Amino acid sequence: MTFLSHLINGISLGSVYAIIALGYTMVYGIAKMLNFAHGDVIMVGAYICFFAVATYGLPPIVGVLLAMVVCTALGMLIERLAYKPLRQAPSLAVLITAIGVSYFLQNGAQLLWSANNKMFPNFLNFGGKTGLSLFDGQLTISWTAIVTVVACVVIMIALTLFTGKTRIGKAMRACSEDKGAAELMGINVNTTISVTFAIGSALAAIAGVLLCSAYPILVPTTGSMPGIKAFTAAVFGGIGSIPGALLGGVLLGVIEIFAKAYISTQLSDAIVFAVLIIVLLVKPTGLLGKQIREKV
Amino acid sequence: MKNNRKLRLTKTSRTNFLTYLMVIVAFVVLNSMSNAGMLKSALQGQLVPICAYVTMALALNLTVGVLGELSLGHAGFMSVGAFAGAVAASAMRDAVAAEPVRLAIALVIGAAFAALAGVLVGIPVLRLNGDYLAIVTLAFGEIIKSIINNLYIGVDARGLHASFVQNTIALGDGGRMILSGPMGIPGVTKISTFTAGFILIMVTLVVIFNLVNSRSGRAIMALRDNRIAAESVGINVTKYKMMAFVTSAALAGAAGALFALGQNTIIASKFDFNQSILILVFVVLGGQGRMWGSIIAAAALTVLPELLREFADYRMLVYAIVLILVMLLTNNPTLKGFFEGLAAKVKKSEKGA
Numbered sequence: 193m194t195f196l197s198h199l200i201n202g203i204s205l206g207s208v209y210a211i212i213a214l215g216y217t218m219v220y221g222i223a224k225m226l227n228f229a230h231g232d233v234i235m236v237g238a239y240i241c242f243f244a245v246a247t248y249g250l251p252p253i254v255g256v257l258l259a260m261v262v263c264t265a266l267g268m269l270i271e272r273l274a275y276k277p278l279r280q281a282p283s284l285a286v287l288i289t290a291i292g293v294s295y296f297l298q299n300g301a302q303l304l305w306s307a308n309n310k311m312f313p314n315f316l317n318f319g320g321k322t323g324l325s326l327f328d329g330q331l332t333i334s335w336t337a338i339v340t341v342v343a344c345v346v347i348m349i350a351l352t353l354f355t356g357k358t359r360i361g362k363a364m365r366a367c368s369e370d371k372g373a374a375e376l377m378g379i380n381v382n383t384t385i386s387v388t389f390a391i392g393s394a395l396a397a398i399a400g401v402l403l404c405s406a407y408p409i410l411v412p413t414t415g416s417m418p419g420i421k422a423f424t425a426a427v428f429g430g431i432g433s434i435p436g437a438l439l440g441g442v443l444l445g446v447i448e449i450f451a452k453a454y455i456s457t458q459l460s461d462a463i464v465f466a467v468l469i470i471v472l473l474v475k476p477t478g479l480l481g482k483q484i485r486e487k488v
Numbered sequence: 489m490k491n492n493r494k495l496r497l498t499k500t501s502r503t504n505f506l507t508y509l510m511v512i513v514a515f516v517v518l519n520s521m522s523n524a525g526m527l528k529s530a531l532q533g534q535l536v537p538i539c540a541y542v543t544m545a546l547a548l549n550l551t552v553g554v555l556g557e558l559s560l561g562h563a564g565f566m567s568v569g570a571f572a573g574a575v576a577a578s579a580m581r582d583a584v585a586a587e588p589v590r591l592a593i594a595l596v597i598g599a600a601f602a603a604l605a606g607v608l609v610g611i612p613v614l615r616l617n618g619d620y621l622a623i624v625t626l627a628f629g630e631i632i633k634s635i636i637n638n639l640y641i642g643v644d645a646r647g648l649h650a651s652f653v654q655n656t657i658a659l660g661d662g663g664r665m666i667l668s669g670p671m672g673i674p675g676v677t678k679i680s681t682f683t684a685g686f687i688l689i690m691v692t693l694v695v696i697f698n699l700v701n702s703r704s705g706r707a708i709m710a711l712r713d714n715r716i717a718a719e720s721v722g723i724n725v726t727k728y729k730m731m732a733f734v735t736s737a738a739l740a741g742a743a744g745a746l747f748a749l750g751q752n753t754i755i756a757s758k759f760d761f762n763q764s765i766l767i768l769v770f771v772v773l774g775g776q777g778r779m780w781g782s783i784i785a786a787a788a789l790t791v792l793p794e795l796l797r798e799f800a801d802y803r804m805l806v807y808a809i810v811l812i813l814v815m816l817l818t819n820n821p822t823l824k825g826f827f828e829g830l831a832a833k834v835k836k837s838e839k840g841a
Binding site: 226274277278280281282284285287288289291292293295296298299300302303416420423424427431456458459461462465466468469472473476477478 | 552558612615616617619620622623624626627628630631634635637638653670761765768769772773776801802804805807808809811812815816818819820821822823
């Protein structure tokens with residue numbers, strides 16, 4: 193039973209990583225940049241939802257929607273102001289700019305909302321219970337875990353349909369394959385990149401709320417470690433691949449929780465990263481990544 | 489052809505010479521100001537960290553600028569050097585009385601351990617390319633942090649004792665704990681001096697310039713510019729990548745030891761991802777492969793938060809904005825053109841007047 197309970201916790205945490213990893217993977221696929229500020233967009237989303245619900249007493253669903261709207265606007269604004277002027281610049285310059293944006297968001301949040309811990313409310317309790325009791329109460333699955341996994345699956349299906357069927361989704365795939373050719377076919381590359389950032393940031397807002405529902409301490413640096421782990425998850429699954437992000441995220445979450453439960457709490461991060469290194473040595477482009485042939 | 493080569497060499501050696509000169513002049517000026525008591529106490533305390541960060545930036549520039557591979561985990565090597573050096577210095581406290589000698593031994597031990605870590609990390613890492621290599625160095629940085637965070641080292645009459653994860657060390661009479669896991673090393677004897685830092689920077693420059701201007705250095709840069717072409721003319725990829733990476737790790741270790749021995753306390757979580765990024769910022773702002781740029785950027789950005797003290801709460805925000813603006817100004821063609829045009833206009837009007 194404890195095994196099952198750990199597994200469910202792992203899948204739930206992994207689903208959050210997967211949702212965050214999607215943001216990384218989509219942006220990387222199209223703009224070929226590591227958007228290190230993504231983790232901090234998660235934090236902003238969590239704060240917006242926290243204030244909407246805890247301070248202004250809005251219903252949780254409105255809080256989540258509000259967080260999504262704010263994060264989408266924020267993501268597009270960041271893209272427009274900081275990344276778009278650097279479209280032709282070397283990738284390291286863009287990376288440093290992303291880090292600058294990340295510092296900016298963290299310190300801005302600290303000024304606006306102070307560095308004190310905020311306890312994120314758990315708004316998922318139905319009939320006074322915070323979870324689903326199974327096997328005469330031997331196994332409790334929290335509503336948060338269920339909602340997280342369901343949200344992750346829904347998002348994944350929606351995104352797959354979106355990139356496969358819609359016009360803008362197809363444009364995104366075209367841009368990630370060959371920007372120049374896509375432009376010649378009449379695709380507006382700038383708009384497409386902007387839309388990608390918008391989607392990634394909206395997902396970050398959802399991830400922020402889900403993350404803080406499970407781990408309720410909210411500080412301005414809440415987003416950075418999950419951000420790094422989700423980035424690892426994206427690489428793990430093969431960066432640029434949407435199913436890869438799901439697989440990488442869930443595996444990473446399960447490994448992390450199992451390492452914590454059965455090996456050592458302090459060493460769980462080290463174990464997660466060690467697994468990543470081993471996977472990359474065997475499959476250098478991640479589990480589901482495309483093998484890129486080098487041309488001479 | 490022959491003439492051309494001679495010319496290029498002189499240009500490189502002139503840049504190198506000017507870099508040495510810049511460091512020496514800066515040291516002489518700061519040292520005399522410091523002796524005359526003209527430096528603010530905040531800046532005075534920053535002298536050793538500045539030297540450590542300058543060395544770190546030079547070391548990372550060897551990996552990023554000369555070898556052309558992005559490392560996001562260099563703080564890990566700094567950490568290995570810092571803890572190896574500080575433990576060594578603490579253990580030798582009674583055996584070696586002279587502080588400069590103890591410091592020198594600690595720096596060498598720090599560099600040696602970091603070089604060893606560099607070899608261990610380099611074997612798997614250098615098989616990968618591009619962003620994948622970067623993420624693996626990030627992973628190694630985090631792993632090193634976790635390991636040191638769980639390491640316990642004590643010393644007694646029988647020698648050094650170590651344990652992992654749990655503190656199971658039973659010390660004999662007169663024994664003491666040096667490193668206690670997440671608490672780090674609480675009582676570091678400060679033996680790093682500004683002069684030692686200056687010597688370390690000079691040694692680092694000598695090592696890097698000699699490496700870069702050697703046959704091996706040219707092989708390393710050939711790998712950076714075009715790996716496949718370099719490989720096809722018979723350059724041993726692994727050997728030369730390893731050479732640059734391990735040298736860089738060893739220098740980072742020495743910088744770490746210098747840094748640690750100038751602090752009261754060191755903890756492993758200080759050397760995290762953010763620290764790696766901070767050093768990467770120095771390298772990118774200073775210019776990849778440009779050593780003097782790294783020196784100036786590292787020194788300026790270490791002092792900048794101190795200078796921004798008056799902004800108090802806003803200082804990290806200002807730092808972030810400065811970082812973004814500098815990146816935009818130096819890399820965006822439109823903005824760059826605008827400012828160059830502006831500068832030209834100012835010059836013209838000055839001439840006219």
